[in-house]
Amino acid sequence: AILPGSNEEKLMAVAKKNNAGVFGCNASAVFHSWKSTSAGWNTGMKSLVNTAVFVKVWDQVREDGRYLRYDWTIKADADCVFLPDRLRQHIWGLRVPPNQAIYLKNNDQGKRGNDGFLGAIEVFTKKAVEMY
Secondary structure (H helix, E strand, C coil), rough: CCCCCCCCHHHHHHHHHHHHHHHHHCCCCCCCCCCCCCCCCHHHHHHHCCHHHHHHCCCHHHHHHHHHCCEEEEEEECCCCCCCCHHHHHHHHHHCCCCHHHHHHCCHHHHHHHCCCCCCEEEEEEEHHCCC
C-alpha cells in the first residue's frame, strides 16, 4: 500500500522498474493508504492509529480478487524491502497442506515487534485471506 503524494510513490516506481519487492512476484497490484494521525514508530500507538488503514487495504485486496488465483498473498508497504525468490523458497520449504489458513509472522522481536505482526509486510495463504 502506498500513500499518494508521498515519497512512497518514488520508492514504488524504483521497485517496479527493477522488478523488486511485490513486482518480483507472480502478480502485483498497488493500493492506496492514507496518512495516519500519529508520528514516529511506536508499535502500540501505531497499531491502534493505523488499524483503519490496514483494514481498508485488505478490503481493497479482497475486492480486487486477484489473490484468488494464487496460493499466497503478500501485502507490503512501499518502503518494505523483501526478496520474492527467498520468500518463495521459504514458503515452499514449509510444505503447507492445501486449504490451510496461515499467516507468517514477520519478525521475532516479541513485544517490541508486536508479537511477530508488523504491517510492513504481511504474508497470508489464500484461505487466510478468504477468512478475513
